[in-house]
Amino acid sequence: ISFFQNSSLLLHILSSRVSAPNFLRFFNFIILDYLMESSDEEGEIFPESVTDYQFINQENELVSFTFLPLLWPKEKPVDTVNLQMFLTGVSDDGLRKVFKQVVAWRYELSYVQPEISVFCKGDFWVKLLKPKKLFEPTIRSLLITVHCLHFVKHNVEATENSIWCHLSKVFSTYEVAPSEDDCMNHISLIRFASERDKTLLDNEIVDFCCGANEFSCLMKKKLVDVGKKCYFKNFDLFPSKNDFNFERRDWFSVQSGELAEGSRLIMGLNPPFGVKASLANQFINKALQFNPKLLIFIVPPETRRLDSGKGPTRTRYDLIWEDSYLLSGEAFYLPGSCDTREKQLSQWNNVTPPLYLWSHPDWTRKHREIAYRCGHSQISGQIPCSRPPTWNYILEEQQDCYGDFSHLMNMYGDLPRMLDDVPEHNHNPMVTNVAGQLEANVCVTPVDNLEDMDISPTNSPSYFIS
Structure with a gap:
């Protein structure tokens, strides 16, 4: 109505003798031009969304809006682009045509579906819905990304x-x-x-006392097998057997800015124990300063538990999984220890150190669901045993840290025959139960559990410090 208040233009239209098609074409052009001119007028209703859209330049050629500045939410758009780009489409269920000049764009990933919006001259945002079929090839790769x-x-x-x-x-x-x-x-x-969005980054695995540094090498292989990616950082004071992402450095000198944020951090693994776990507690306290989402420890039983809330951050971590038998027998590599033939020495555990998996409370629900699916949800109620089981299923794998023990057999000539009379564990109901739990852990943990535990490759993208 306000358009026809321009009486001179109205008289020009009415007095012109033109055919109906030309009149409609001329009328539509005038209306479109008027809408563009009056976009800044107070009271205009701006469309919230546009469908069946496309973008054209001043030569009426299809063009992608990615040539415009990309803005992060809450950033104020500034029209500094020389390129003139226009959005055309429909809104209000096709009842309203839209033709607006645009100067910037943004995307939003927080909702159920991703949203893309463009900033129009007139100081308002318009959400893009479905593109015009002809425009799909122009915008396809961006939408996929x-x-x-x-x-x-x-x-x-x-x-x-x-x-x-x-x-x-x-x-x-x-x-x-x-x-x-x-x-x-x-x-x-x-x-x-x-x-801008740290949740899109990969996790970081940090081994703060890596020893031979074999854990990260193994993790790297397993992650590749499940299609995951992860960053690694491995620290130790002694030269490592493997130099994969290794840094010869004191763990206590590492600062927060050198590692990923806590939501992407997975830390562990086997700190030095010390007298009454004094050194282990110090290493753990340092790790807690980074607020990692997941902590995996091999520590002596007397180590302070993380659900006590007595750490430097006072955060009570939740126990996801505990295994007191997994590391029985020969389990540790001693850096720098060699025999007279310069072969690496290994050591047997006098007291089996438990394996713990602790979760930051913000991630506990998710980690417990994963642990339940993987059969690692039992952290109590295990069968009491005065000493670790006599078998060690870890030795079934051909690990290079285990030496040749045939000389021990030669020292006891009748030992094989003596062992023939010892019943196998599958004949003992109690032992069978324990063995079943252990075998279940072994079958699930190496590959299947990696994908679910966010050792990535990420709810992070995370770094893992062992």
Whole structure:
């Protein structure tokens, strides 16, 4: 109505003798031009969302809005772009046509579905819904990248296969299926997202007293097997047997800015014990300063428990899993200890150190669900045993840290025959129960549990310090 208040233009239209199609074309052009001119007028109703959209430049060519500045939420847009770009589409269930000049764009990953919005001249944001079919090839790779970031953010333990399965389902109507090339075309966007949103980063595993540094090498292989990625940092005062991400350094000199934030940190593994676990407690106190989401320890039984809330941060960690028998027998590597033939010495445990898995309270619910699925939920009620079982199933694997013990057999010539009379553990009901628990742990832990425990490769993307 306000448009027709311009009487001179109205008289020009009414007095012109033009055909109906030309009149409608001229009328639509005038209306469109008027809407653009009056976008700043007070009282105009701006559309909240636009569907069947496309973007064109001043030459009326299809163009991607990625040429515009990308803004993070709460950042104020500034029109510093020389490129003129226009959004066209419909809103209000197709009842209203939209034609607006745009100067910036942003995305949001926090909702159930990812959202992309553009900032229009007139100081308002418009959410983009479904693009026009003709515009899909222009915007396809960007949409795939944003959906990929959204899926990873909300499914931190997702494997690579599950990611591409999800993307293929979302973009099933597109002529070309999603591929890794689509994300590589927007690597700068992924880097931008990772810098701003820490949940998209990979986890970091930190071994603060790594010894031979074999744990990280093993973890790296297992993570690759399940399609995960993770950063590693390994510290020790002595030269390591393996130099994989190893730094010869005092763990107590490491500062918070050198490691990932706590939500991406997994730390452990086997600190020096000391008298009455004094050294172990010191190493653990240092680890607690980083607020890691997961702590895995091999420590003596007298070590202070993390559910006491007496650490430097006063945070009570929750016990997820405890195993008092797993590390019985020969389990540790001693750096720098060699025999007369310069072969590495190993040591037997006089007292079996328990293996603990502690979770930050913010992650406890998720970690307990994972532990339950993997059969590691029992932390109490184990069968009492005055000493560790006489068998050691760890020795069944060909680990290079275990030497040749045939000379021990030669010292006791009748020992094999004597052992023939000893009943096997599968004939003992109590021992059978214990063995079953141990075998269940062994079968599940090495591979299946890695994917679920967010040792990544991430709810983080995390660093693991052992």
